[in-house]
Structure formats: structure tokens, C-alpha cells
Amino acid sequence: MTPFEIESKIKELLRKYFSNDAELFSLTQPPAHIEADASTNFAIIISKKNKLKIEEVYSKISNILSEQGFKTEAASGFINIFFPSKIYRDYINKIISGEKIFVKDYNKNKKTILEFVSANPTGPLHLASASAASMGDSLSNIMKELGYPVFKEYYVNNVGNQIEMLGKSLMARYLGQEVPEEGYHGDYLVEIAKKLPFEAKEWADKNEILKFSQFAVNEIIKTQKEDMELFGVDFDNWFYESELHEKNLPNLVLEKLIEKKAVEEKDGAKWLKMENSEDKERVLVKSNGLKTYFLNDLAYHLTKYERGFDWIIDIWGADHHGYIPRMKAGIKMLGLDEKKFTVLIHQLVSIKKGDEILKMSKRAGTFYTLRRLVEETSKDAVRFFFTTRSPNTHLVFDIELAKKQSNENPLYYVQYAHARICSIMENSKNKNFNPEDINSFGNYEPTRDDKKVIKKIFWFEKILNQCVKDLSPHHITTYLIELAGEFHSYYERNKIIDETNENSTRARLFILKGIKSSIKKGLELIGVSAPERM
RNA sequence: GCCCCCAUAGCUUAAUGGAUAAAGCAACUGCCUUCUAAGCAGUUGAUCCAGGUUCGAUUCCUGGUGGGGGUACCA
Numbered sequence: 001m002t003p004f005e006i007e008s009k010i011k012e013l014l015r016k017y018f019s020n021d022a023e024l025f026s027l028t029q030p031p032a033h034i035e036a037d038a039s040t041n042f043a044i045i046i047s048k049k050n051k052l053k054i055e056e057v058y059s060k061i062s063n064i065l066s067e068q069g070f071k072t073e074a075a076s077g078f079i080n081i082f083f084p085s086k087i088y089r090d091y092i093n094k095i096i097s098g099e100k101i102f103v104k105d106y107n108k109n110k111k112t113i114l115e116f117v118s119a120n121p122t123g124p125l126h127l128a129s130a131s132a133a134s135m136g137d138s139l140s141n142i143m144k145e146l147g148y149p150v151f152k153e154y155y156v157n158n159v160g161n162q163i164e165m166l167g168k169s170l171m172a173r174y175l176g177q178e179v180p181e182e183g184y185h186g187d188y189l190v191e192i193a194k195k196l197p198f199e200a201k202e203w204a205d206k207n208e209i210l211k212f213s214q215f216a217v218n219e220i221i222k223t224q225k226e227d228m229e230l231f232g233v234d235f236d237n238w239f240y241e242s243e244l245h246e247k248n249l250p251n252l253v254l255e256k257l258i259e260k261k262a263v264e265e266k267d268g269a270k271w272l273k274m275e276n277s278e279d280k281e282r283v284l285v286k287s288n289g290l291k292t293y294f295l296n297d298l299a300y301h302l303t304k305y306e307r308g309f310d311w312i313i314d315i316w317g318a319d320h321h322g323y324i325p326r327m328k329a330g331i332k333m334l335g336l337d338e339k340k341f342t343v344l345i346h347q348l349v350s351i352k353k354g355d356e357i358l359k360m361s362k363r364a365g366t367f368y369t370l371r372r373l374v375e376e377t378s379k380d381a382v383r384f385f386f387t388t389r390s391p392n393t394h395l396v397f398d399i400e401l402a403k404k405q406s407n408e409n410p411l412y413y414v415q416y417a418h419a420r421i422c423s424i425m426e427n428s429k430n431k432n433f434n435p436e437d438i439n440s441f442g443n444y445e446p447t448r449d450d451k452k453v454i455k456k457i458f459w460f461e462k463i464l465n466q467c468v469k470d471l472s473p474h475h476i477t478t479y480l481i482e483l484a485g486e487f488h489s490y491y492e493r494n495k496i497i498d499e500t501n502e503n504s505t506r507a508r509l510f511i512l513k514g515i516k517s518s519i520k521k522g523l524e525l526i527g528v529s530a531p532e533r534m
Numbered sequence: 535g536c537c538c539c540c541a542u543a544g545c546u547u548a549a550u551g552g553a554u555a556a557a558g559c560a561a562c563u564g565c566c567u568u569c570u571a572a573g574c575a576g577u578u579g580a581u582c583c584a585g586g587u588u589c590g591a592u593u594c595c596u597g598g599u600g601g602g603g604g605u606a607c608c609a
Contacts, residue, residue, distance in 0.1 A: 031553055041552065048589070076553065077589080120609070162609055269607050286607040293609045321538050322604045347539060348603065388558095389547070394540055394602055410558055412572050424569050431569095466550060478548055481557060492565095492574045534572065 001087060002094070002101060002461050003027055003038070013064045014042075021046055027081070029459045035448065036073070036080035037087075037455060044077040088454050089440050092514035095457065095521075102461050103147035112148050113304050114140050116315035117228070118155040121217045122166050123186055125227045125370040127349050127397060128317055133370075134386035134527070135346060136315050137233040138473035141525040142464055151309070154228075154235045155300060158217050158242050160293065167213030170196075171204055174212070192219045227370050232379055232527040239303075241296060249299040250291050253334065254284060262333040272330060279325035298330045305336050313471070315344045344471045346391040352398040368399065376403055380528045384411035387526045388477045390470075410481050414519060415531055417484035420491065421516040422532040428497050428509055435509050444507035453490045454511055456483050457518040464525075473526055480522045487515050 001009075007027050014022035024046065030039040042061060047054040054077065061079060062072040071082040094101045116136030117129050125133075140150045157163075169183035173193040179185050196215060203211040221238070228234065244250060254270070257263045262273050268287035272294075274280065284295040304312045316323070324343050332338045351368055374382055385402065388410070389395055425435045446454065463479045496508045520530040 026550085028550080028552085032556090033554060039553090044552085044589075078553070122609095157609065160609060267607080271607090280605090283607045288607075290607085292607070297609095318539065318603055320604085324538090345539080350602085392539060393547075396546090398546085408559070408572085413558085416570080416572050420570060420573085427569050462550085469550070474548080478557080481548090485557080488573055489575090491569080495569075497569050534570075 001090060003459060004102075004104075004461055004465075006038075006087075009068070010064065013067075014061065017060045018046060018050075021049065024049075029455065029462070030078075030080060034075070034080060037083040037451070037458075038081040039075075039078045040081070041078055043074075043079055085441055085446050088446065088451075088458065089510075091458055092454070092510060093439050095460075096513045096517045098517070100145060100147070102145055102464055105147070107143075107147035108149065110148055110310045111151070111308060112143060112311040112313060113151045113153055113307070113309040114143075114313045114315070115153045115155055115304075117233075118157075119224065120157050120162060121220045121224065122162055122184055123220065124188055124223050127351060127368050127370065127373065129227075130231065130370045130373065130382055131346055131349050131386050131395070132315050132317070133228065133231055133233045134383050135344075135391060135473060138383075138387055138476070138526045139467065139471060141527070142467045142473055142476070145521075145525060146464055146468060148311075148468075151237070152235045153237045153239055156217075156221060156238055156240045157293075158221075158240050159245060159296075160241075163213045163217060164209055166216050167209040167211070170212040170216045171209060174200055175204055188220075188223075189216070192216055195219065230374055230379065231370060232383065239300070241300070244296055244299045244303070249302065250295050253299045253302055254291075254295060256334060257284070257330075260333055260335065272326070272333065274326075274329055275332075279329055282326045282330075294326060294330070297327070298334065301327065301331060301341070302334060302336070305331075305340070310340060312341045313344060314342070315346065318345050318347045321345050342471070344391060347394045349395045349397050352396050373399075373402075380415075381409050381411055383527045384409060384414075384477065387473050390474045391472050410477075411528065412534070413488075414480045414484040414523065415529075416534055417487045418516060418519045418523070418530045419532060419534040421487070421512050421519075424496050424512060425509070425516075428505070431497055431499060433497070433505060433509060435513060438506050438510045438513070441507040441510060442503055444503040446507065446511075449490060449493060450508070450511055453486045453515065456486045457514050460518055460522070476522050476526055480519060483515070483519060483522070487519075 007025065010027075011022045011025050014025055025040060025042045027038045027040055030036045040061075043054050043057040046052065046057045058074055058079060062074075065072050065079075065081060069084050069086075073080050073082075114136055116132045117125070119125055119129050136152065140152050143150045165180065165183050169179045169185070170189050170193060172179045172183065173189045174196055179189075192215070196212075200212070200215075202208075225238075254263070257272065263284065264271050264273055264281075266281075269283050270285040271281040272284050274282070282294055283292050285291055301312070321343075324345075327343070328338045328341065331341055370382075381402075428435055460479070463475050466475045467473050494508065496505065496512065498505050523530045
């Protein structure tokens with residue numbers, strides 16, 4: 001049984017005494033200095049809530065638990081619980097089976113779209129994208145592990161001023177002229193200019209900026225796709241803004257809003273009214289007749305609703321947080337359920353090189369690309385690094401330190417634990433053990449030390465749920481470092497392969513199989529490899 | 535001005551309102567003839583300030599202080 005399954009079962013039994021309050025029951029991992037397998041604060045909560053004596057609640061719950069074969073003891077309000085080793089045996093067998101044992105049926109119906117990165121197609125991907133990509137991809141993996149159907153999408157703003165400016169910049173590069181001051185100065189356009197076809201001369205003669213824009217966008221998207229692939233991130237769909245216009249969706253959205261009397265004209269522009277002053281009024285159509293990004297973005301989000309998603313998650317950088325109220329207001333005014341829409345904000349990454357904090361600017365061409373970072377370190381190191389931080393961390397990325405640390409990164413600590421286990425498994429085969437066939441502790445009774453490390457893998461499920469609750473994968477990374485620590489320490493203290501004791505060897509190989517599967521799964525979820533040899 | 539985020543060890547970061555606040559780096563002391571020393575054992579070391587809520591606050595609320603970001607008929 002997994003912790004969740006045990007919890008559900010106990011809750012059901014507790015209903016007899018506490019009816020709906022039984023839902024408040026939960027199991028937690030006890031702190032390090034407590035030896036128990038699990039603990040619960042149920043007695044504290046319920047005695048307080050229903051003005052009962054804590055002893056009374058305690059005796060009821062311990063009856064139920066002991067009927068299930070669990071020993072209990074009271075400890076300053078908490079109830080500590082001890083499992084029979086059968087619980088762990090079954091759990092380890094489940095985790096090594098490779099099946100998705102953490103899937104919950106109620107998650108299966110929650111069709112989720114996760115939109116992230118969505119960088120403008122005006123240049124290669126840089127560090128901020130690395131942060132968003134790590135977060136989004138890992139989160140999607142974790143959600144899938146829990147049963148959510150997740151669809152990953154990348155939105156491409158291939159329309160608008162910036163695209164025109166991109167075209168102008170490329171044409172300038174092509175003609176060997178000065179790039180406009182407001183244009184894109186990065187070297188990548190020089191490279192793209194070299195790839196321009198023969199007809200480009202004609203485009204330039206006729207001043208067909210759009211042709212240059214399209215060429216640049218195609219090339220850049222190609223690079224961005226390669227960058228994402230290098231980073232181990234694949235999207236189910238790349239949604240082009242131009243699709244919205246081909247389908248006339250922004251105009252339809254505008255009509256819908258007018259119909260709902262949510263639009264007013266002022267100074268020649270069309271504005272979205274705001275209810276309850278959630279935000280200022282916002283322009284939908286400018287006085288020059290052009291649609292704003294906001295209107296187009298509303299149309300884009302409308303498609304997410306129309307495509308039948310129950311949970312619409314966007315990952316945005318903190319520089320866009322001010323944009324949330326207007327999106328929510330717009331969605332609400334379209335008559336859509338804004339509760340389905342969640343924006344996950346991650347704080348910006350600034351770059352430190354020596355003592356200098358670099359300000360990144362795509363237009364000025366001064367930025368550190370994702371590709372360069374990955375090539376200078378490794379995909380594993382970068383993904384692990386970004387996944388270590390919570391989205392709310394204001395991260396200063398020290399490039400020199402990152403390069404240096406890529407050799408002393410906790411990543412290797414975790415990977416090393418996996419490789420060590422693989423090596424032990426191999427060695428055991430030479431000593432006539434067959435790890436594949438081992439699926440229980442046999443006659444061996446797990447020691448306190450064995451249990452300590454088993455306990456760690458047992459609580460993996462809680463970590464995954466926490467990641468979804470917080471919409472952040474960083475708990476996994478912390479967990480993996482702790483798990484690897486437990487293993488390394490266990491390894492030092494306990495001889496795994498002991499030819500004089502077949503029972504203990506088999507039991508410990510069994511435990512190691514569980515640890516190995518857990519580490520591998522955890523690394524896989526955050527897009528990091530689990531090498532068998534290091 | 536208003537809005538969002540942050541403040542934990544010398545540095546970079548963890549901690550569903552729970553029990554003795556956890557790691558890495560840096561410093562120091564030990565451990566490789568035994569399953570991988572990319573490791574282990576140990577020492578030093580921290581919750582910005584003032585109130586409040588709570589049986590219990592690093593966590594929630596209010597007010598400070600100090601940083602980052604936002605506040606366009608840009609995208």
C-alpha cells in the first residue's frame with residue numbers, strides 16, 4: 001500500500017466515530033529523531049475541534065489502527081504508528097514494478113494544458129527560458145505520474161511590431177546596413193542573413209519586410225525547437241498566433257465582449273471595462289485600429305477553453321505578473337470560468353559574471369543563451385540546478401560558479417547513489433544472487449537501519465502531491481538529495497552482499513531495488529538521466 | 535504612490551501551521567588491502583525588526599526596514 005491508500009482506508013474506518021471529520025485524518029512522515037513509520041496529528045485536531053478529551057480520540061483511533069495490524073504510541077499529542085514489514089514489502093514490490101502506482105482516478109478527468117516558455121520568436125532561448133522550461137516540463141511529468149492528462153503547449157507570437165522589427169533588422173544585416181536602433185542586434189541575425197535565398201535580393205528591392213520577417217521567424221523557431229530538444233523538453237503543440245488571425249478569433253472575441261457590454265469607446269480606442277476595479281481599463285483595439293496583444297491573447301486563451309481543458313496553467317515570468325488581473329477579468333467577461341485558469345509566476349533570473357550583474361536584453365544582443373549554458377555544463381546539471389529552486393526564489397545565476405559547481409553539483413551525489421546501487425547489483429550476480437528474482441525480505445526482519453532508508457522511499461508519493469499542490473517540482477530535487485544521503489550513509493554502515501548471510505543479502509538487495517527505482521523515477525520526472533556507471 | 539515577490543548558517547538554497555530548522559559550497563578533524571572516496575563520520579554556524587492569531591508560527595495577519603520586479607493605445 002502507498003501512504004495514500006493507507007490514509008484512505010483509515011479515513012473510511014474513522015467515519016464510524018467521527019463522520020465527516022474523518023477527512024481531516026492524514027499521515028505524515030515523522031521527524032528524523034522519531035523512530036516511528038508514520039505519525040498523525042488527528043487527535044490534536046479533533047479533540048480541539050469537537051472539544052473532546054485527547055485521550056478519548058486517541059483510544060478510538062488506536063483501536064482502528066491496531067485492527068489493521070499497526071502498533072501505535074502517543075507522543076505529545078501526536079500518534080506514532082509502526083507498520084508490520086509486510087506494508088513495506090508490498091510497497092517496494094509496487095515501486096519496482098515500474099507501474100504508475102500513484103495515479104489517482106479523480107485526476108484522470110482533469111484535462112490540463114500547461115503553457116510555458118512561449119518566448120518571442122525574435123532570438124534564441126536564454127536563461128529565463130531554462131527556468132520556465134525546467135519548471136513546466138518537470139511539473140507536467142509529475143502531474144502525469146499522478147494521473148493528470150497533461151498537454152504541453154508553446155505559444156508563438158509570430159505577428160506584430162516586434163516581428164516587423166525583426167524583419168527590418170534581418171534586411172539590414174542582409175544589405176550590410178546598420179541595424180535600426182530599436183531592432184535586434186544579436187549576431188544570430190548575421191548567421192540567418194547568410195542563409196537567405198537568392199530571391200531575398202528581390203524582397204529587399206521591393207522593401208518586402210514581411211518576407212524577411214517570415215524567414216527569420218522560421219529560422220528562429222527551428223533553433224528554439226532544437227534548444228528545447230537539447231534541454232529534454234518536448235511540446236505537444238506549438239501554437240502560432242497567426243492561426244488566431246486566420247480564424248478571425250480576435251474579432252469574434254471582440255464581438256462577444258461588445259455583446260456582453262464589456263467594451264467602451266474612448267479617445268478613438270476600444271477598452272475593456274473592469275468590474276469591481278480589479279484593474280484599470282485596458283485597451284483592446286488601439287485608435288489606429290490595430291488590435292492589442294491583450295485582445296489576441298484573450299482569443300488564444302478562449303481556444304484553451306474551447307479545446308475542453310479543465311485546468312489551464314500558464315507559466316509566466318515575474319515581469320508579467322501585472323498582466324494577471326486583466327487576463328482574469330477578460331476571461332470572466334467572456335463568460336468563462338476563471339477558476340480554471342491558473343498563472344504560475346516564477347521570479348526572474350539575473351546573471352552574475354564576476355562582480356557584474358548583467359541585464360539581459362534580446363534587442364541589444366547581450367544575453368546568455370540556454371544552448372551555451374548547456375554546452376558549457378550539461379543538460380542534467382542545468383535542469384537539476386533550476387529544479388532545486390522554488391519558483392519564488394529570486395535567483396542570481398552566477399555563471400562562473402555554475403560552471404565550477406557543475407562538478408560539485410548535488411546532482412552527482414544523487415546520480416552516484418544510483419550508479420553505486422547498479423554496481424552492487426552487478427556484483428551480486430557474480431556471487432550467485434539474482435536480484436531480479438528477489439521480491440521480499442524472506443525470513444529477514446528489517447533492522448532499524450533498514451527501515452530508516454525504506455521509510456524514505458515510502459513517502460515519495462507525498463512529495464509528488466506536494467509538487468502539484470504548490471505547482472513546483474523543486475520538492476523532488478530536495479527529496480532526491482535526502483534519499484541519496486540516506487542511501488550513502490546506509491551503504492557505509494551495512495554490508496549489502498554478505499556471502500555468509502544469504503537472508504540479509506537477499507533482503508538488502510530487495511531494499512536496494514526499491515531505492516534504485518525511486519531515484520530513477522525521481523530523476524526521470526525532472527528530466528535528468530540516471531547513469532548506471534559513473 | 536499603488537501592486538506582486540523575497541529576507542533562514544560566511545555564501546547559494548530547503549522546510550503540507552507541528553515534535554530537536556535541512557542540504558550543498560566554504561572552514562576544521564578523522565576514514566580508502568573489504569560491495570565505486572563523485573562517498574562516510576564528526577566540529578563550527580542561521581529564522582530582518584515590532585506586534586497579533588493559535589495548544590503550537592520560519593510558515594498565517596498587521597505595521598516597519600532592506601532588496602528585486604511591475605505599473606503603455608509594447609509584445
